[in-house]
Amino acid sequence: MRIVKAINNNVALAVNEQGHELVIMGKGVGFQKKPDDIIDDAVIEKIFVLETDELSEKLMDLLGEIPAIHLEIADEIVNYAKETFDVKISDNVYLTLTDHISFAITRHEKGMSIRNVMLWEVKKFYKDEFAIGLKALEIIHERLGVQLGEDEAGFIALHIVNARQDGQAMKTTVDMTQVVQDVLNIVTYHFNVVLDESSLNYTRFVTHLQYFAQRLLRNEIVDSGDDFLFDQVQVKYPESFACTAKIDAYLQKAHHATLTKDERVYLTLHIHRVTERNRTSE
Structure with a gap:
């Protein structure tokens, strides 16, 4: 194994017999070493064989800045x-x-x-x-x-x-978080309230939004077609129901998705619960 570049006394970039670059660590492994010097295997404590030479070189650059x-x-x-x-x-x-x-x-x-x-x-x-x-x-x-x-x-x-x-799961998590936060913002601005994040109703609402966002991003939204509850909540909780219309408009614009009747029912009920304390205290 030969030295390509010594970053410090204990870290170096090396090349093996197959021509692949490796990051090696060990006490004195890079001490006074120059390119093409042979490395004594006895001083090598750790070898990082990475997927590409470019990745090995980037890691070496990083190790030049951190312990x-x-x-x-x-x-x-x-x-x-x-x-x-x-x-x-x-x-x-x-x-x-x-x-x-x-x-x-x-x-x-x-x-x-x-x-x-x-x-x-x-x-x-x-x-x-x-x-x-x-x-x-x-x-x-x-x-x-x-x-x-x-x-x-x-x-x-x-x-x-x-x-x-x-990176795909990371993107899903980020997108899901964005949907949840955007919906919370819509509710906050619609009712002009600060939601109580310590309340059980808030926790229930956020949990529902997370599962909803997950289904939305996976295109797994289904509708039972039940109009009875839909008509009931529209009459009983008109302000919360109106808020779901804003959420629906946001989803259409940002995610090309439309709330089902079932989802508007669930959201209306959750929104009513999470904002009820603020409305009754006015």
């Missing part, structure tokens, strides 16, 4: 995911996850925290990946003594989702 232990932590997390959940993960995760972990640790040291607006969705729809995220927090704490919050477990989980699904 190598952050890559070791990412590797431990990926190995835990593979062994515990028997999943296939793209090598690109070594780049993205290492970069994220390093940035998260830097933010933590500066007292900066970022709220994960998709934490609810990650917990609900990606339970295995979130479990990996929680384990990642344990690994980071064990290796560095840094205790990151649950929001970071959610971010790490999304990196695993992305690596497992080539």
